[in-house]
Amino acid sequence: MxxxxxxxxxxxxxxxxxxxxxxxxxxxxxxxxxxxxxxxxxxxxxxxxxSKDALIEAMIERLIRTFTASLELALQSEPPTRGRFARALVRAMFDRPPELAEKESRMSASLLAGVANQPRLLDPLRNAYARWMKAVAADGLPPGRSMAVFAALDGIWLWSLFGIYQPTPTQLRAIRIVLEELIATDAS
Amino acid sequence: MxxxxxxxxxxxxxxxxxxxxxxxxxxxxxxxxxxxxxxxxxxxxxxxxxSKDALIEAMIERLIRTFTASLELALQSEPPTRGRFARALVRAMFDRPPELAEKESRMSASLLAGVANQPRLLDPLRNAYARWMKAVAADGLPPGRSMAVFAALDGIWLWSLFGIYQPTPTQLRAIRIVLEELIATDAS
DNA sequence: GTCTATATCAAGATAGAC
DNA sequence: GTCTATCTTGATATAGAC
Incomplete structure (x- = not known):
């Protein structure tokens, strides 16, 4: 210190x-x-x-740190079998306390919005995704599965980000089950 | 006229x-x-x-019209069997000419960004999604499947929107196959 | 490290002539 | 329907005192 x-x-x-x-x-x-x-x-x-950009950059970095932390947490309690990373992603997205998720959504939306025209500021996010995609590729599932799960989670995130669509709890449950089956089912 | x-x-x-x-x-x-x-x-x-808002609103509406048109087109050539809407979505997203898709991505990103703080301007988009979600619900597949497919497509769209991650053609193909299997496979 | 005061500027919007 | 000229606001950033 x-x-x-x-x-x-x-x-x-x-x-x-x-x-x-x-x-x-x-x-x-x-x-x-x-x-x-x-x-x-x-x-x-x-x-x-x-500058204001410096401030925004710091906000983005903190947001990424926060999510990364809960992803790490989810990873630790997943058995190291095939699909581990995908399962952790699912849990990190679905099992987050709703009001926390809501806050982070609004934060993310505002930051994304304010920053979309200055791509450089999104570099930390790009780097984080690059790392995650590596993990996805090494997840051991048949090609595309883990990434499809990742994409679906991000789709739901997009809807919530901009208030485009609010899935009902029932719908969310149904989607989750579909994704989990996708992870668990053997290649066809 | x-x-x-x-x-x-x-x-x-x-x-x-x-x-x-x-x-x-x-x-x-x-x-x-x-x-x-x-x-x-x-x-x-x-x-x-x-006002500028009025202009942006018109831009958003045109963008939605454009996408709706290609979705309608894809729908027409899909047999009216279960999963029709999901299949059309997949084709509308994947089979679009790449450079057109790229343009629309950049347009969408800029508009979303400029508008995220004035939720009212996104109403046309919300309405469009509400319609699509109805079609998704009536798609005839087991619960959550069509919506999971929709979410995955939107996730990929999100990545492209903000340049967060650029999937390789191979990865895209793999995801597409996963989604198509998800649509085609009987309930487990 | 923190403050006040100020420079600068870009952008949306209005008014009114043509 | 279209133009010029102008008003107004709100925001970033700088300079320099304390």
Whole structure:
């Protein structure tokens, strides 16, 4: 713990930024709003994050860390048999506390939206996916299965991200069963 | 053809807006840029679309119409057996000319991004999904199958939308086969 | 490290002439 | 229906004091 640095302030500022997005939506993510939320002046904020992009990048990285953590957790309790990674993905997506999932959805949507035109900011996400896709490829199932499961989960995520469609709990259960069968069934 | 109205001008302006987005990205979709592209003044543009939101809404509606049309086409050549809608979805997504798909992806991403904070503008998309989900529910397959297929297609779409991950042709083929088997296989 | 004050700018929208 | 000119706002970022 030698290096406290400015690390803690940064985390607090990211907290504030998240609070703003969750409370008022992504379009209100302005430096003023974040500074106010953190009870800091804009100058103070800009000391830690020299630009708004830097702030957004940090928010994205935190979001990825959070998801990665719950994926790791799910992985640990999966037996190392074929389809392990796919099973962990399914659990990480479906078994997340609903209100947490809802928050992360809104956060993700706002960030994706704010960032879609500056592809560079999505690099951390791209890197994360590249890693996951490697795991998918090494998952031991017949070709395409794990990736199809991954895609389906991301499809549901997309619907929720932009409020495009809200599956009922029954529908979600049905989809989950289909995906789990896809993982469990032997190649045809 | 009695009502020509301002319809044609509107279409030309939407063409221009699309051209701007495709050439320079979504963040450059400004009234000035669209007006310049259409060789019209900003005032002229605003005569037809009283606000930028109105323009974006029209762009979204056109995009939905386009996709709906190719889905209808795919539907027509599918035999009316169980899983018809799911099969049509698969074909509409996979068999689209690649460079067209790429354009539509970029368009969609820019529009989604610009609009994520004003959920009302996504209403046309929500309505379209509501219709499709009805068709999915009536598709005749075991519960969750058609919807899982739909989700998987949208997941791949999401990856492409934001350039998150680019599946190889081999991977795409493998996924497609998995999905088609999911549609064709009897309930387990 | 944090603050205030200010520069700068881009963009949406309005008004009114033609 | 289309144009020019202008208003207004809201946001990023900088400069420099404390």
């Amino acid at each position: 030698k290096k406290t640095r400015t690390g803690n302030s940064r985390e607090l500022l990211i907290d504030a930024a998240e609070a703003v997005v969750l409370r008022d939506g992504g379009s209100t993510l302005t430096l003023d709003a974040v500074a106010a939320e953190a009870k800091v002046s804009k100058g103070g904020l800009l000391y830690h994050f020299p | 009695k009502k020509t109205r301002t319809g044609n001008s509107r279409e030309l302006l939407i063409d221009a807006a699309e051209a701007v987005v495709l050439r320079d990205g979504g963040s450059t979709l400004t009234l000035d840029a669209v007006a310049a592209e259409a060789k019209v003044s900003k005032g002229g543009l605003l005569y037809h679309f009283p």
